[in-house]
Amino acid sequence: MGSRNALVRKLSIFARFSAAETECLTRLQAVREHFAAGTDLVHEGQTGHRAFVLQEGWAFSYKLLPDGGRQIINFKIPGDFMGLRSILLRTSDHSFAALTDCVVSAVSVKRATSLFNDFPRVGAAILWSVARDEAVVVEHLVGLGRRDAKERTAHLLLELADRLRLVGLATESEFEFPVNQYLLSDALGLTAIHTNRVLRQLREKSLVAVRHNRVFIDDRNSLVKLAGYDAGFLDQATPLTQVGA
Amino acid sequence: MGSRNALVRKLSIFARFSAAETECLTRLQAVREHFAAGTDLVHEGQTGHRAFVLQEGWAFSYKLLPDGGRQIINFKIPGDFMGLRSILLRTSDHSFAALTDCVVSAVSVKRATSLFNDFPRVGAAILWSVARDEAVVVEHLVGLGRRDAKERTAHLLLELADRLRLVGLATESEFEFPVNQYLLSDALGLTAIHTNRVLRQLREKSLVAVRHNRVFIDDRNSLVKLAGYDAGFLDQATPLTQVGA
DNA sequence: CGCTGGTTTGAAGGTCGTCAAGAAGGGTGG
DNA sequence: CCACCCTTCTTGACGACCTTCAAACCAGCG
Numbered sequence: 291m292g293s294r295n296a297l298v299r300k301l302s303i304f305a306r307f308s309a310a311e312t313e314c315l316t317r318l319q320a321v322r323e324h325f326a327a328g329t330d331l332v333h334e335g336q337t338g339h340r341a342f343v344l345q346e347g348w349a350f351s352y353k354l355l356p357d358g359g360r361q362i363i364n365f366k367i368p369g370d371f372m373g374l375r376s377i378l379l380r381t382s383d384h385s386f387a388a389l390t391d392c393v394v395s396a397v398s399v400k401r402a403t404s405l406f407n408d409f410p411r412v413g414a415a416i417l418w419s420v421a422r423d424e425a426v427v428v429e430h431l432v433g434l435g436r437r438d439a440k441e442r443t444a445h446l447l448l449e450l451a452d453r454l455r456l457v458g459l460a461t462e463s464e465f466e467f468p469v470n471q472y473l474l475s476d477a478l479g480l481t482a483i484h485t486n487r488v489l490r491q492l493r494e495k496s497l498v499a500v501r502h503n504r505v506f507i508d509d510r511n512s513l514v515k516l517a518g519y520d521a522g523f524l525d526q527a528t529p530l531t532q533v534g535a
Numbered sequence: 536m537g538s539r540n541a542l543v544r545k546l547s548i549f550a551r552f553s554a555a556e557t558e559c560l561t562r563l564q565a566v567r568e569h570f571a572a573g574t575d576l577v578h579e580g581q582t583g584h585r586a587f588v589l590q591e592g593w594a595f596s597y598k599l600l601p602d603g604g605r606q607i608i609n610f611k612i613p614g615d616f617m618g619l620r621s622i623l624l625r626t627s628d629h630s631f632a633a634l635t636d637c638v639v640s641a642v643s644v645k646r647a648t649s650l651f652n653d654f655p656r657v658g659a660a661i662l663w664s665v666a667r668d669e670a671v672v673v674e675h676l677v678g679l680g681r682r683d684a685k686e687r688t689a690h691l692l693l694e695l696a697d698r699l700r701l702v703g704l705a706t707e708s709e710f711e712f713p714v715n716q717y718l719l720s721d722a723l724g725l726t727a728i729h730t731n732r733v734l735r736q737l738r739e740k741s742l743v744a745v746r747h748n749r750v751f752i753d754d755r756n757s758l759v760k761l762a763g764y765d766a767g768f769l770d771q772a773t774p775l776t777q778v779g780a
Numbered sequence: 781c782g783c784t785g786g787t788t789t790g791a792a793g794g795t796c797g798t799c800a801a802g803a804a805g806g807g808t809g810g
Numbered sequence: 811c812c813a814c815c816c817t818t819c820t821t822g823a824c825g826a827c828c829t830t831c832a833a834a835c836c837a838g839c840g
Contacts, residue, residue, distance in 0.1 A: 435724030
């Protein structure tokens with residue numbers, strides 16, 4: 291059933307692929323590159339970009355402000371595309387950085403277009419995943435605009451749990467989380483100090499705990515209620531109970 | 536030079552079109568529909584969606600929260616696509632509403648795909664505009680996360696000025712702005728009351744004034760500096776001084 | 781053992797939200 | 811023409827959430 295490849299696994303919830311289609315996706319990811327933690331894969335304003343599929347590790351997209359501030363737009367986990375959109379723009383509108391050491395596959399424009407011709411169903415699945423990523427970004431925007439710090443934090447952790455479970459990187463209640471509180475606060479639009487206090491509150495209420503680069507969801511129901519979480523934006527019909535690790 | 540059609544005008548900054556290509560875009564928008572102010576064009580969760588090109592009037596994309604709150608994701612002005620992305624998702628991840636009375640053209644999936652086959656350059660231009668819209672959303676996200684109320688407000692007004700000028704709906708220093716302070720606050724992630732205070736401050740400093748559904752930019756340079764505004768995310772190389780109305 | 785990156789806590793202050801209510805404008809009908 | 815409505819804008823007082831500043835604590839590591 292579940293493929294060992296994160297991208298195949300993710301796209302499979304959009305369409306069931308033939309052997310040829312699966313192989314095409316495998317070929318797309320044949321060549322691998324490594325990026326060390328902390329390095330930029332794409333830098334804002336850069337031209338002549340490449341797109342990537344993240345194979346192993348975590349990355350994130352972000353933007354810097356004139357005053358030195360940073361806003362993380364989205365975390366990227368195995369199976370996610372990076373920079374696909376910016377192929378169309380003259381310059382990339384934001385940056386991508388490796389959060390941990392990463393293994394990625396570069397996707398050239400040429401290969402991508404030929405894929406769309408030869409395997410339109412795979413092309414459609416890729417477009418679907420891009421659309422889904424945008425829906426995730428929109429959900430972050432809504433959180434920053436209209437959810438308070440606690441709700442927002444809970445929401446992000448629940449979202450990541452669902453996304454990770456889909457590619458086999460989370461169990462029902464926990465997952466690896468190589469994100470320190472500085473990074474987390476830049477994603478949540480908070481200061482690291484306040485993020486810390488929020489995490490403590492969530493921990494003290496026995497809802498979630500973040501310890502040693504790992505997230506433990508202790509009371510998912512209450513957390514969902516607190517966050518006002520509705521996984522609809524992930525467009526994954528798969529019920530939670532059927533996606534065990 | 537500038538076409539009277541907003542979409543053609545906007546896409547022209549991405550590619551120069553042949554007569555046949557321009558005509559194809561005109562045909563795409565041949566059929567028109569009207570929506571009264573306040574009605575929804577697409578509702579969140581709706582399936583079997585249609586996409587639209589906005590011809591006249593203003594619209595906005597938004598999401599509602601369980602507690603009744605609303606976050607406006609983006610304002611839509613003539614020449615903008617709406618709902619293109621959600622064609623790929625099973626259900627629309629957010630809603631679109633007409634802000635004023637609107638004239639739109641529906642874009643069927645069938646027509647869109649045939650357009651991509653017959654006029655790939657036009658198709659590329661459309662994808663470019665979708666990518667640009669996403670960059671705008673990302674910029675809003677950054678604003679909500681890392682800019683304070685004054686910067687955020689200034690930034691949004693500058694962005695709208697640039698977008699409107701591109702389709703001939705703004706002069707160097709002013710534009711029609713049919714957005715009341717309730718709507719504006721839902722876009723900025725503020726309360727209407729605080730939005731009012733911020734607008735007063737900007738007015739008192741002679742930076743911008745919003746009066747009678749119209750925005751007057753009094754001191755663009757200072758406003759740009761205050762907002763930390765960099766139009767790069769709009770991906771429009773056209774210098775400001777060359778886009779007079 | 782001291783350094784470094786990360787987490788945790790306290791105290792004080794500012795931005796922004798909440799509650800409450802008044803003023804201004806535009807349309808409608810007497 | 812004016813009274814009356816509605817929507818929108820505006821202002822004040824107070825409090826909460828979150829930030830800022832400052833510093834202690836902890837674990838891993840050379």
